[in-house]
Amino acid sequence: MRLVFKQKKIIFGLGLIIIMIALAIFAKFICPQDPYQINLGEHEKLQPPSFEHFFGTDDLGRDVFTRIVYGARISISVGFIAVLISLLIGVLLGAVSGYYGGKADWLIMRLVEIMLCIPTIFLILMALAFLGPSIRNVMIIIGLTSWAGLARLVRAEFLTLRERDYVLAAKILGASDARIIFRHILPNALSPVWVNATLGVGGAILIEAALSFLGLGVQIPTPSWGNILTDGIYYVDSAWWLMIFPGLFILTTVLSFNLVGEGLRDVLDPRLRK
């Protein structure tokens, strides 16, 4: 645990993530303005950054800083919930596959291969076309399409751990399969899972932004980093702030999750330890 906080990557990344989460939670206090407040006045629309509007205003005169801060709520919660769903599915299927082997393993691994064959973004677009775009659907669909790698990872861990002597010892004591899986193998299999999940949060935020940018994710007027970006594409040459700031927020957040993920990997994988 102490090693975790010696890693500069982790401290830096975690610091940025905490700032983002704080922005999301305390959005109301940080931005007294209403993210939906439209101001069509000639001096309110498409204003460049100023003291009054840190990140300027958009074509409807809404404060971009406020919308980005409120958008952090959407983006970060989509990231976490999607990864939570994929963790539940991936860990469970991977555990069953690796522990029991045989037919169950064969079936699950073929399913994983199918999932990994189809480009995720097509799968998501197709599913969203059927279910209709909404925040909830985006979370669920990203979760449902990103568990395959995790399942493989967990399976590989289970394959090696189930042969450990302490697992045999538990078997001799008469431990049930559930007890062996959840008490003996899973706690020891989690290190690579945490790394993968952390990187996964960044990935999910990126997918959400892409979907919202395409209009298939979070629906306007609810602000999300992706759809603020969409608003900006018509004004690339005149109002740069509409694209730069949401883009920077996406970049920073994904980068910080990746930094934490990589830092965790360095700490948890003894082969990489110096």
Added chain:
Amino acid sequence: MIEAKRLKKYFPVERGFFRRKTGEVKAVDGVDLFIGKGKTLGLVGESGCGKTTLGKLLLGLLEPDSGEIIKEKGLKTNIVFQDPFGSLNPRMRVEQIVTEGLKIEKRIEHLKRSAERLMDTVELPRKSLAKYPHQFSGGERQRISIARAIATKPNFIVCDEPVSSLDVSIRVQILTLLVNLQKEFGLSYLFIAHDLGAVRHMSSTVAVMYLGKIVEYGPKEEIYKRPLHPYTKSLLLSAPTPYPKAKKEKVLLKGDVPSAVNPPEGCRFHTRCPYAFEVCPINEPLLMQYSTNHFCACHLHQPKSNKNI
């Protein structure tokens, strides 16, 4: 107490995409043995000769391909492993490790006191219960392993090379602890080792195993004073002895252990045996009796009678 009859376990060797069976590892190939109450059978042999497989068969962790295991009613088994670093779950506290068996058996009253008593029995301080395995040395971990094994009051324990990976100075302590526990609880042991050194300290009876078969079997004194099989002699020669000046027959082994996938025809030991003659590569010697309870499978000796163990 526990008895094995013509026990066999082969592992298939599969190759290629279609998993064609290309051979078998004859890990345990027709083994008979008997261990009485409060007795220790020392099982000796080189790595890969099937000792651990035999232990796992007796514990019911593996199903034998043929042969049978006859267990006395109410026989309760457990194991102490060789590697004290891989045999304890690194994420569990010692208290959780040693009381797990009791929890599984739903004997959950006085768990704390049982755990403390176990620590006393294996001579570890009681405050060890709150620690994690990585905070202990190899010898201490082996004590924890033993505490886990005896927690549910078994009467038969497989000790799979329990001291092989320990410092020589620690070995005697662990062996003495095992002997004391045997006296206190009337335990039976299958004591597996790869040399005859530790077995001498522990066993009443010794079985020598080579490539899945028992080649010599007998009371400890007989095996150490009058070894019959050339393989036993070579093992004795390689073990340190308290009588270094005693005259010993020099038996030096040629080469390595042959592959267990396709063991040599005839006597499996003939490829390395310095005394091998015409019959050895052709006929497989049977385990035959030479004196009271002393058995050996070797063409060099003329048996008194042909009887099974």
